[in-house]
Amino acid sequence: AQSVTQLDSHVSVSEGTPVLLRCNYSSSYSPSLFWYVQHPNKGLQLLLKYTSAATLVKGINGFEAEFKKSETSFHLTKPSAHMSDAAEYFCVVSDRAGGSYIPTFGRGTSLIVHP
Amino acid sequence: KAGVTQTPRYLIKTRGQQVTLSCSPISGHRSVSWYQQTPGQGLQFLFEYFSETQRNKGNFPGRFSGRQFSNSRSEMNVSTLELGDSALYLCASSFGQNTGELFFGEGSRLTVL
Numbered sequence: 001a002q003s004v005t006q007l008d009s010h011v012s013v014s015e016g017t018p019v020l021l022r023c024n025y026s027s028s029y030s031p032s033l034f035w036y037v038q039h040p041n042k043g044l045q046l047l048l049k050y051t052s053a054a055t056l057v058k059g060i061n062g063f064e065a066e067f068k069k070s071e072t073s074f075h076l077t078k079p080s081a082h083m084s085d086a087a088e089y090f091c092v093v094s095d096r097a098g099g100s101y102i103p104t105f106g107r108g109t110s111l112i113v114h115p
Numbered sequence: 116k117a118g119v120t121q122t123p124r125y126l127i128k129t130r131g132q133q134v135t136l137s138c139s140p141i142s143g144h145r146s147v148s149w150y151q152q153t154p155g156q157g158l159q160f161l162f163e164y165f166s167e168t169q170r171n172k173g174n175f176p177g178r179f180s181g182r183q184f185s186n187s188r189s190e191m192n193v194s195t196l197e198l199g200d201s202a203l204y205l206c207a208s209s210f211g212q213n214t215g216e217l218f219f220g221e222g223s224r225l226t227v228l
Contacts, residue, residue, distance in 0.1 A: 032216075034216065036219075041221070042221055042222075043119070043205055043207075043219030043220050043221045044205070044207075044217070046218070102160055102163075102171050102173070103160060103217070104160075105150075105158035106157075107157045108157060108158075
């Protein structure tokens with residue numbers, strides 16, 4: 001069975017300061033891990049993905065995530081927040097349990113960016 | 116390249132009615148999956164179709180059903196609507212079988228009165 005826990009429901013930062021959104025996962029198999037972003041009244045957009053290649057993954061809009069197997073974590077970071085980063089962020093785990101991939105979504109972290 | 120298109124974007128129904136939602140995937144994508152998003156339960160997987168066959172199904176009652184056509188377009192149907200079915204229904208497509216790398220539509224927001 002797989003699960004994902006986003007450790008913060010809300011994160012508030014000032015524009016220009018670093019962003020850290022935390023995600024821990026549980027998986028019985030070698031998982032694929034993803035971060036998606038959802039702006040209000042929009043669908044989800046893929047930010048980045050980890051699929052057992054490099055442990056440091058670079059995504060769009062300056063976001064990065066590091067896969068740490070020993071800590072079962074996949075935290076999302078950005079060096080400098082921009083107002084346009086304000087959105088809901090979802091960590092997703094997907095493993096090949098039973099021969100099929102079924103994604104499990106975290107509950108989401110709302111990123112608030114103050115001017 | 117056009118993205119994933121969902122129709123209708125908004126709809127209001129009353130309890131007991133049924134509803135059909137439509138999803139047109141990105142051209143060339145053969146996998147379509149559906150998700151329900153609510154404030155209380157978050158994002159939950161409904162089902163996935165690949166080449167007109169349902170490959171996976173989430174933990175939802177039989178009132179929730181879907182299908183996929185030969186052109187990869189998909190529909191989902193909810194019968195005998197309940198108040199708790201009010202949600203944003205998201206469709207996502209991918210080129211191959213659902214591996215988690217998904218391209219989402221903007222969703223269909225269903226309100227059940």
